[in-house]
Every structure is written in structure tokens, then in C-alpha cells.
Amino acid sequence: MPLGLEAIRKVLPHRYPFLLVDRILEMGPMSVVGLKNVSGNELFFQGHFPDRPVMPGVLLVEALAQVGGVMMLSKIENKGKVAYLASIDKARFRKPVVPGDQVRLEVKVLKMKSAIGIIQGVATVDGQEVCEAEIMFALVD
Template sequence: MSVLTTKQIMEIIPHRQPFLLIDTIEELEIGTRAVGKKCVSYNEPFFAGHFPGEPVMPGVLIIEALAQTGAVAILSEEENRGKTAYFAGISQAKFKKKVVPGDVLTLETEIIKRKGPIGVGKAAAYVDGKLAASAELVFAISGE
């Protein structure tokens, strides 16, 4: 059973289709950690050009999905409701496995450091329990 549905996710973060890259939140520790799911469909718009005949989810979109998962955790805090979490940096990004139509991405992001509106998340994406991608994500919270 999901903790948050797509509709509830859209009440927390500003992303919308076709750029909302998480379907559900399966686990949520407000302000600290979130685990999301993304069911990768052949109908995703990016597959038309990446790559014709051999569809592969772009690595940058996997990283974005991880960032959105972390944004759900941080923007679920009462003091951050209605704000936006922006990328401030990406480091140590690694891609270990192709993500293709039919895969279900498990997206795990943990907030490991915070100072004022700036924070760092440790993120990893898995397919069938195997690491597909990982990165350290720096974010900045902005807005009223």
C-alpha cells in the first residue's frame, strides 16, 4: 500500500506530467527520507528519441526522479509547504544499469545534511533490487 498517491505527490511538489517522474511514495520520513516508485512505460515521451529501436531512460531523468523523491520528503515539512526545492548541485553520479520500458524504478533519497535552505541528499535508484543509478544531490529551498 502506497503512502502517497500521484495526486497527493502533486499537492507537495510542483511537477506535472510529462515531467512528474514518480508515481507513488512507498515510505516517507518527513524531512528525512522517502522511497518512491516509477513504473517505466514504453509510452514515456523521451523514448521516441532515446533511442529509436533501443529505448533507454535517460540517466538525467533517473537523477531527476531521485530529486523529486527527496523533494517530497523535504517539502512535506510544515515549514516548507508550498515552497520549491531546486537543484544546487549533483556529484558522484553513477549509472550502473540500463532502465528500459517495463522496469519499475525504486527511488530512495535520504537527506543527509542541512544548513538553512540548503541541503544534501544521498540517492539511489534500483530495478529488481539491483542498483541502476546513484548520486549526491544538493538542493536549495525557495519560495513562500
């Protein structure tokens, strides 16, 4: 079930410059795959680092969380809720993400109990892992 930017904006509260998902390629009840096209015009490149631009690792984790948020907040029972970040565990950064990269963001649910969930995310560029993390979130009315 692919989703474009307008459909994503109907689900997530994030907006430019902090919306870090450009497209959802596939989505099921327990997994989702999204894309982030990294442009040289991203605001964060102005200071990270001007002569050698690298996407901050925390924003890769945020992109994974946003893709997971699209999946969770698209469910009927979660309509109108907001997903808040609760914790980040086992975050690993393997390779820099630079302007021109297309980041594939794969997320699956590890655990869901009531309004608290844990997702596992893996970000890749050209088939190579650049980031992974386990993210806990809380769904709030």
C-alpha cells in the first residue's frame, strides 16, 4: 500500500523541515518500508558539516520513528492519536548518509502492549546498512 507525501502528512503531525519521510513503499499491520530522499538543500547540512555534509545520525533514528509512526497512526484504533518517542536502544550508525542518497527505512513491530510499543528499524542506502535502532513509543490522545 504505497503512500505519497500528501497521505503521509494526513497521518503525521511533522512538517518541513522536520518531516523526514518522502514515501511509504509498503505497509502491513506489523511492518512498513519508507523512503527519505536526502537533498543537498536540507537545512541540517548548513551546519553539519558545511564542507563535508553528513546527515546527523539522530535524524536517521527520527526518520525510522516517523516511518513507524505512519504505520501505527494509520490504524483505525489510533486515529487522532500522537506517537511520542519514549526511548532509543541499540542504536548503531554504520556509514554516513550524504546529499544525493536515498535512504530505505524498514521498520517492524517487536512488541505492542496497550499504548506502548517497541519497533526495530534498519536504514539502508544502496543495500548497505547505515543505521539501526530499537525505538519505544507511546500513543497518546
